[in-house]
Amino acid sequence: MPAFNSVQDVIQKFDTQSYICGADIATPIYLMEQLEKPLLVEGPPGVGKTEIAKSLSGALDRRLIRLQCYEGLDESKALYEWEYTKQLLYTQMLKDRIGDLLGNASTLDESVEALNRVDSAFFSQHFLLPRPLLEAILSPEPVVLLIDEVDRSDDEFESFLLEILSDFQVSIPELGTLSAVQRPLVVLTSNANRNLSEALRRRCLYLYIDYPSLEQEIQIVLRRTPDINEDLAQQIVRFVQKIRTLNVRKPPSISETIDWALALVVLNAQNLSRDVLGTTLNVLMKDKEDIERIMREGVR
Amino acid sequence: MIERLVEFVHTLRHSGVRVSMAESMDAAEALRHTPITERQIFKTALQSVLVKEHQDIPAFDAAFERFFLVQLTDQDDLMNGPESDENKESPETQPNLCNEQDDGEQEGEVTQEDVEQEASMPGEEEGDSSDEDDMEDEESVYDVEEMLARIQVGEQTSEAMTEPGKQTHRNGTEDIDLYQELPPGQVENLYDAVEEMAANLVTRRSLRYRKARYGQVDIKRTLQRSFRTGNIPFHIVRKRRKINKHELVVLCDISGSVWEVARFFIKLVQEMQNQFSRARSFLFVDRINEVTDAFDGRPFDEIIEQFKDDHSLNFFGLSDFGRAFYQFYSEHLMSLSRTTVLVILGDARANWFDPQEWTLDEMKRRVHQVIWLNPEPRQYWDTDDSVMAKYGPYCDHVLECRNLEQLMHVGELILES
Numbered sequence: 001m002p003a004f005n006s007v008q009d010v011i012q013k014f015d016t017q018s019y020i021c022g023a024d025i026a027t028p029i030y031l032m033e034q035l036e037k038p039l040l041v042e043g044p045p046g047v048g049k050t051e052i053a054k055s056l057s058g059a060l061d062r063r064l065i066r067l068q069c070y071e072g073l074d075e076s077k078a079l080y081e082w083e084y085t086k087q088l089l090y091t092q093m094l095k096d097r098i099g100d101l102l103g104n105a106s107t108l109d110e111s112v113e114a115l116n117r118v119d120s121a122f123f124s125q126h127f128l129l130p131r132p133l134l135e136a137i138l139s140p141e142p143v144v145l146l147i148d149e150v151d152r153s154d155d156e157f158e159s160f161l162l163e164i165l166s167d168f169q170v171s172i173p174e175l176g177t178l179s180a181v182q183r184p185l186v187v188l189t190s191n192a193n194r195n196l197s198e199a200l201r202r203r204c205l206y207l208y209i210d211y212p213s214l215e216q217e218i219q220i221v222l223r224r225t226p227d228i229n230e231d232l233a234q235q236i237v238r239f240v241q242k243i244r245t246l247n248v249r250k251p252p253s254i255s256e257t258i259d260w261a262l263a264l265v266v267l268n269a270q271n272l273s274r275d276v277l278g279t280t281l282n283v284l285m286k287d288k289e290d291i292e293r294i295m296r297e298g299v300r
Numbered sequence: 301m302i303e304r305l306v307e308f309v310h311t312l313r314h315s316g317v318r319v320s321m322a323e324s325m326d327a328a329e330a331l332r333h334t335p336i337t338e339r340q341i342f343k344t345a346l347q348s349v350l351v352k353e354h355q356d357i358p359a360f361d362a363a364f365e366r367f368f369l370v371q372l373t374d375q376d377d378l379m380n381g382p383e384s385d386e387n388k389e390s391p392e393t394q395p396n397l398c399n400e401q402d403d404g405e406q407e408g409e410v411t412q413e414d415v416e417q418e419a420s421m422p423g424e425e426e427g428d429s430s431d432e433d434d435m436e437d438e439e440s441v442y443d444v445e446e447m448l449a450r451i452q453v454g455e456q457t458s459e460a461m462t463e464p465g466k467q468t469h470r471n472g473t474e475d476i477d478l479y480q481e482l483p484p485g486q487v488e489n490l491y492d493a494v495e496e497m498a499a500n501l502v503t504r505r506s507l508r509y510r511k512a513r514y515g516q517v518d519i520k521r522t523l524q525r526s527f528r529t530g531n532i533p534f535h536i537v538r539k540r541r542k543i544n545k546h547e548l549v550v551l552c553d554i555s556g557s558v559w560e561v562a563r564f565f566i567k568l569v570q571e572m573q574n575q576f577s578r579a580r581s582f583l584f585v586d587r588i589n590e591v592t593d594a595f596d597g598r599p600f601d602e603i604i605e606q607f608k609d610d611h612s613l614n615f616f617g618l619s620d621f622g623r624a625f626y627q628f629y630s631e632h633l634m635s636l637s638r639t640t641v642l643v644i645l646g647d648a649r650a651n652w653f654d655p656q657e658w659t660l661d662e663m664k665r666r667v668h669q670v671i672w673l674n675p676e677p678r679q680y681w682d683t684d685d686s687v688m689a690k691y692g693p694y695c696d697h698v699l700e701c702r703n704l705e706q707l708m709h710v711g712e713l714i715l716e717s
Binding site: 006007023024027028030031034035037039040042084085088092155192193194195198201202204205206207208 | 318320322323326329330333334335338340341344345347348349351352353354357495499502528529530532534535574
């Protein structure tokens with residue numbers, strides 16, 4: 001049973017998660033479900049790339065499994081690990097039973113055979129410590145898998161992802177190949193720190209999110225800060241969008257706009273006076289020089 | 301529908317977007333699930349499947365607008381083919397289905413005109429071969445063409461780069477005119493080639509990182525780990541071989557004669573930037589200027605063009621190595637350290653100014669390595685005002701660097717230093 005009936009359905013369901021999006025964002029999301037392909041999301045920081053995965057999991061009521069990428073991330077942290085300690089503990093506890101097991105064996109060969117019959121017990125899924133990727137694959141109910149900031153991982157890890165992303169299966173030497181019980185919905189995000197390989201891009205659908213339009217951002221602010229009056233919201237968004245057109249070091253993101261709006265509501269500000277700016281601008285702008293410049297020059 | 305799609309993919313490839321066969325098949329699959337009567341959704345659906353890089357989106361937009369100009373008829377046409385029953389849910393498509401046979405042929409004509417006029421694709425005909433064969437053929441032809449184009453570009457630039465060496469009396473403007481004959485398309489191609497090269501170099505380097513994970517056994521940490529497992533060393537920890545990340549400092553002469561090579565070298569440095577703990581770039585003609593922060597994610601060409609207009613760089617002046625080096629020596633010497641790799645790119649033509657080679661000597665004492673790249677052919681070194689021999693002794697490597705192959709060696713050398 002498909003999760004979404006149409007692109008409109010995506011927009012509506014995301015709306016219930018307070019994620020405002022147009023057809024430009026909803027179409028790839030709808031398609032990723034239909035085509036069973038991962039979705040690669042790129043865009044400037046803070047435009048809601050990660051939020052897509054969260055809203056997706058919320059809208060479909062599916063568990064979100066998140067894998068944060070970083071330099072040096074490898075299989076044992078992303079896929080699985082054997083739980084040595086547990087294996088050892090079991091060995092200790094089962095020591096006494098070994099006598100019983102081997103009691104009937106008269107020759108060495110027989111005891112080896114007897115042991116052979118049970119040794120798979122120690123390399124069973126019981127002792128497998130699933131990391132996010134394996135967890136997503138083994139989960140009996142469908143999940144949303146978020147591979148966040150994939151551009152931070154090494155090239156090798158990226159290549160390793162290819163198998164999982166195209167076939168949704170992994171090979172574990174002791175157990176064989178495990179295939180996905182339910183195909184997870186996979187969202188990858190990237191901040192373009194590094195150019196991702198062509199091979200990875202080919203396997204994904206691609207979505208580039210830019211900063212939203214004025215109307216859209218006002219909508220978003222209104223939705224996320226319920227107590228705000230529309231007038232102030234408009235002022236805020238206009239101000240923020242103006243700043244983005246200036247050549248600042250770190251342009252404010254959507255999440256920062258929302259934070260700022262929340263702060264202004266808490267402080268009960270009615271409009272953007274100079275005093276208000278002076279005290280709250282650090283919520284929006286995270287660079288000292290940027291703040292000084294805005295205060296000095298204004299945004300006109 | 302498939303035919304139209306294949307044609308569209310061709311148009312896209314023609315405008316420089318890379319589309320693989322698998323992707324065009326995905327596109328066909330995607331269209332089965334999208335209501336093609338809604339232009340916006342139809343467009344984003346195609347875009348998300350066919351375009352995988354942000355930079356390609358404008359090209360896609362343009363191609364889409366051109367190709368699907370005749371909206372209504374296109375939709376009719378798209379309804380043809382085996383997929384039509386999938387789309388029955390959307391009510392608007394129903395009437396079209398009845399007309400499909402009437403319209404089918406007409407659209408074929410529209411399509412061809414469209415393609416010929418707008419995309420001007422030679423030798424494109426809807427043959428009787430099946431779609432898939434068609435696609436495969438086209439793809440291979442395309443690749444060969446691309447390769448040929450690359451090779452030609454390579455040859456031309458190496459010729460172009462040789463030129464300035466032959467003219468011993470150079471003045472800035474003449475050279476620039478000469479270089480501007482390089483059509484923009486080729487410059488783009490070269491940038492792409494440099495990008496690819498950098499990616500290769502970096503991959504090779506990350507192999508070193510992987511090897512580094514399998515160093516000698518680290519007894520101390522193995523024992524520590526074994527406490528968890530009852531003193532049985534289940535998990536053997538190996539020492540990571542330490543790989544030094546060097547700091548890279550680049551001094552680039554950008555006077556007219558060297559400019560062409562310099563921009564590709566800067567591009568290479570930018571692409572490899574994350575392989576160094578820090579990479580700083582300085583440009584000079586007769587004064588030196590740090591440009592590290594200028595590369596802030598804007599299109600590379602735009603930044604490069606901006607340097608040309610920057611008065612503090614005096615782009616059209618005479619290069620004065622001595623003065624630039626002295627300035628670097630007095631302002632930035634303290635920032636050099638044992639981990640610094642200093643790369644200087646210049647033709648060492650000091651225009652009869654004092655070369656002040658002692659400044660380079662001072663710099664060499666402080667850094668790990670000095671590499672000099674000279675874009676002039678070797679036989680012209682030390683003729684006329686070239687003072688390569690004066691600077692040479694203070695460099696660990698002096699290399700000729702005037703084509704992409706040599707640039708590649710330079711890249712390797714810098715990464716392995």
